[in-house]
Amino acid sequence: MAKELPLISADRFHDECAVFGIYGHKEAANLAYLGLYALQHRGQEASGIVSNDGEQFYVEKGQGHVADIFSQHALARLPGSMAIGHNRYSTAGGAGLKNVQPLSVNFAFGNLAVAHNGNLINATMLRSELEAYGAIFQSTSDTEVIIHLIAHSRADTLLDRVIDSLTQVRGAFSVVLMTDQGVIAARDPHGFRPLCLGRFRDAWIVASESCAFDLLDAEYVREIEPGELVVLDHRGVTSYKPFAPTRPAMCIFEYVYFSRPDSRIFGGSAVYSIRKAFGRQLALESAVDADIVIPVPDSGVPAALGYSEGSGVPFESGLIRNHYVGRTFIEPEQSIRHFGVKVKLNAVPEVLQGKRVVVVDDSLVRGTTSRKIVKMLRHAGAKEVHMRISSPPIVSPCFYGIDTPTKKELIASSHTTDEIRKYITADSLAYLSLDGMVKAAPGAPGQYCDACFTEQYPISFTRAEELQLGLFEPPR
Numbered sequence: 473m474a475k476e477l478p479l480i481s482a483d484r485f486h487d488e489c490a491v492f493g494i495y496g497h498k499e500a501a502n503l504a505y506l507g508l509y510a511l512q513h514r515g516q517e518a519s520g521i522v523s524n525d526g527e528q529f530y531v532e533k534g535q536g537h538v539a540d541i542f543s544q545h546a547l548a549r550l551p552g553s554m555a556i557g558h559n560r561y562s563t564a565g566g567a568g569l570k571n572v573q574p575l576s577v578n579f580a581f582g583n584l585a586v587a588h589n590g591n592l593i594n595a596t597m598l599r600s601e602l603e604a605y606g607a608i609f610q611s612t613s614d615t616e617v618i619i620h621l622i623a624h625s626r627a628d629t630l631l632d633r634v635i636d637s638l639t640q641v642r643g644a645f646s647v648v649l650m651t652d653q654g655v656i657a658a659r660d661p662h663g664f665r666p667l668c669l670g671r672f673r674d675a676w677i678v679a680s681e682s683c684a685f686d687l688l689d690a691e692y693v694r695e696i697e698p699g700e701l702v703v704l705d706h707r708g709v710t711s712y713k714p715f716a717p718t719r720p721a722m723c724i725f726e727y728v729y730f731s732r733p734d735s736r737i738f739g740g741s742a743v744y745s746i747r748k749a750f751g752r753q754l755a756l757e758s759a760v761d762a763d764i765v766i767p768v769p770d771s772g773v774p775a776a777l778g779y780s781e782g783s784g785v786p787f788e789s790g791l792i793r794n795h796y797v798g799r800t801f802i803e804p805e806q807s808i809r810h811f812g813v814k815v816k817l818n819a820v821p822e823v824l825q826g827k828r829v830v831v832v833d834d835s836l837v838r839g840t841t842s843r844k845i846v847k848m849l850r851h852a853g854a855k856e857v858h859m860r861i862s863s864p865p866i867v868s869p870c871f872y873g874i875d876t877p878t879k880k881e882l883i884a885s886s887h888t889t890d891e892i893r894k895y896i897t898a899d900s901l902a903y904l905s906l907d908g909m910v911k912a913a914p915g916a917p918g919q920y921c922d923a924c925f926t927e928q929y930p931i932s933f934t935r936a937e938e939l940q941l942g943l944f945e946p947p948r
């Protein structure tokens with residue numbers, strides 16, 4: 473009987489991460505700490521920093537939040553003028569210190585550390601191949617595949633080996649590597665996940681989002697382009713375009729939910745303005761008679777402001793968020809997640825009493841949050857509750873690094889908008905249209921990945937991958 477091979481690692485749905493790299497500052501690790509601190513929203517389960525003082529690599533890692541992991545003592549154990557860092561979220565299956573990035577090794581070409589944001593579609597297949605050639609993996613993380621591919625490469629220089637490795641992986645990567653000589657950063661040819669270049673005095677920095685630069689008072693220079701690889705070393709920044717070019721497919725969900733609103737990503741304006749534009753467009757598309765517009769804080773705030781601007785309906789804060797609990801989705805257990813909505817949000821009866829309320833959230837995934845919110849608003853006295861979502865219905869899972877549940881659990885994959893409206897018990901429900909979203913987003917319409925809304929995946933899957941990803945069910 474055929475043996476079933478897990479093509480995708482257990483933590484495939486949970487790879488929201490932040491990466492950071494710095495070259496050329498004597499307090500590299502301290503700056504990496506600040507960068508990771510600003511990027512905490514991209515992953516809250518574990519963090520690590522690896523520094524290099526020209527002699528050797530130093531590693532500090534831990535589980536939990538950045539501020540709790542890196543004490544002054546821990547940072548003092550990270551000397552050197554270059555460092556890379558990573559924030560990670562994973563499920564229980566993928567957790568454990570051995571999976572905490574950056575992963576670092578010492579091999580024939582010296583020291584190497586890797587931090588990766590994104591998901592590699594063919595990681596498990598490559599892993600099986602490498603294991604067949606004798607590779608011994610120490611973690612269950614997809615990222616280790618990149619290291620083994622570098623070690624197994626026949627290319628002459630380390631840079632060529634890195635390129636060789638990254639040419640073989642398929643999927644999303646915004647990856648930062650550190651060698652004995654410098655820092656290398658690369659973005660996959662589709663450019664799924666963001667990666668920015670910054671400058672702090674004489675030092676060069678790469679980070680997932682520009683908000684990391686702001687905390688350091690560093691200058692945002694530009695986005696690393698899709699398919700671009702940069703080397704930060706004693707020569708400054710050297711740029712390469714080593715991968716076969718393809719159409720850009722930058723994740724539009726970064727604008728919807730994931731990136732911080734004060735960040736500039738994908739070379740555009742602040743995410744805040746884009747979210748606000750989504751809200752304005754939503755108001756144009758689905759206005760309703762109402763007394764107040766309220767956001768689901770925090771992620772719904774810019775879109776609700778935009779909706780209020782676009783509709784002329786006054787903005788109010790009808791829901792208050794407790795900031796000391798994590799994002800609902802980033803709770804590993806379903807039971808905690810359900811409970812989390814109540815813990816996280818509370819309604820303000822004085823604002824809601826007798827009002828026709830438009831409530832704006834950035835996305836509706838399973839519908840659980842909206843259902844609880846509608847109930848909460850009615851309980852607090854709202855006369856009517858009109859749910860407005862500043863993104864289109866999510867119909868298919870992300871395989872490129874955003875945490876989404878399986879297709880079955882995505883309510884819009886099997887229910888009409890009216891069925892969802894009934895489920896969440898709202899008086900009306902409307903989503904932002906795909907055309908409206910793309911129109912409100914900066915740049916050319918064709919440059920985004922919108923697979924979660926369209927099921928049009930920019931990277932085609934082999935049949936075996938489709939099976940593993942649950943995109944294809946063989947006839948019984």
Ligand code: AMP
Pocket residue numbers: 729768771799800801802833834835836837838839840841842874875876
């Ligand atoms: P749900 O209850 O599953 O419909 O979740 C909807 C809520 O989850 C919205 O308030 C979103 O802000 C939030 N959300 C959407 N996508 C994600 C994600 N990838 N990670 C964490 N939270 C998310």
